[in-house]
Amino acid sequence: MLQERESAMRALLIDGCAGNQIAYAKFLTELSALLRGFYRKRLMSMPDEVEDLVQEVLIAIHNQRHTYDAAQPVTAWAHAIARFKLVDFFRRRQVRGGDHLDIDDVEEELASEDHNAADAKRDVTTLLADLPPKQREAIELVKIEGLSITEAAAKTGQSESLIKVNIHRGLKALAVRMREFA
Amino acid sequence: MKTENLIEMLARQDTRVDHRRLMLHWLGALGVGLLLSIAVFVYLFRINPDLRMLMENIWFWTRFAFIASVMILGGWMFAKLGKPGTAHRVPMWLAAAPFALFGLLGLVLLFTAAPEERRPMLLGISWNVCSRNITLLSIPIFFASVWVARQFAPVRLRFTGAMLGLFSGGAAALMYSMYCPEIAPTFVAIWYSLGMLIPAAVGAVLGRKLLAW
Secondary structure: OOHHHHHHHHHHHHHHHHHHHHHHHHHHHHHHHHHHHHHHHHHHHHHHHHHHHHHHHHHHHHHHHHHOOOOOOOOHHHHHHHHHHHHHHHHHHHOOOOOOOHHHHHHHOOOOOOOOOOOOOHHHHHHHOOHHHHHHHHHHHHHOOOHHHHHHHHHHHHHHHHHHHHHHHHHHHHHHHHHHHO | OHHHHHHHHHHOOOOOOHHHHHHHHHHHHHHHHHHHHHHEEEEEEEEEEEEEEHOOOOHHHHHHHHHHHHHHHHHHHHHHHHHHHHHHHOHHHHHHHHHHHHHHHHHHHHHHOOOHHHHHHOOOOOHHHHHHHHHHHHHHHHHHHHHHHHOOOOOOOOHHHHHHHHHHHHHHHHHHHHOOOOOOHHHHHHHHHHHHHHHHHHHHHHHHHOEEE
């Protein structure tokens, strides 16, 4: 079962990073369920924080997806990130003992799925609206309206590579803001 | 925004990862840092006119091997630490290995030398500037390495900071060794090590701040 999930997710991520958007969306959906399961179990006393953290980690993983090494199991990679982000969360909240929290449970990787998304407290749309105009424009046209890079370039007068750079920078800035917004 | 909408957004258009282009970016950044360090080197120092003669000495090459191993090891661990799937497998003690080995060599030579030779072995002619000069040269490469590390996903921030510091310190020491005539292992084991460990310590202290993502 775990092995099946691993190979399914691995295939989806590799296809996604090769440009298959449908596979990539499926990968992120699977991943979000695993993250939700992971965080629900570990943030019992703060259930309201779970969905925000899931969203923050999704954007972070998207931005750093190139760090996935095809020779490694996807679940181990995602688990390491999920764990790191949990420690980071505790540290920012200054939860006592957050630094020493025993979460080195490598055996129990991302194991349980949870498909019931609660509402996030923090609204990504609002954060997006606060980005520098060029970045916001690039993200809105391509990532929300679904224009191709070429179409977006024609529409804004930015070059294609600038559109890509602005999307990338915008999503990075978004990740930073999500992390800081607490 | 609901999570499913966020996923839709992230997965729409432009999901391709171009590893070759990314690699060029990182190498480019490191190259810029290296060039700036070389500029500082040219401005403050120069290639030792007696370098050829120094190269005939075996201790020149032990020094070279020591510095190169620190740099390569630091760079290799830095690269592993940037990827969450492999980061937990990098053992910390490995970074200490070249220092321990070379330190041992320095100690043995020190204790087998005649008492009146010990002082020059320890201090050479430039002990008071050596570590500082190496640290100085490492600054541009250090910043370039931080920029590169920030493109990755380090999960052990202090450790990663230390390794990128070791990498920059190693690169700086390698450059400095083209100028500095001190090749006695005891001297190198103290002052070169210190020069490479200062950027490593700075990286460890600032790691959490500089590398958070």
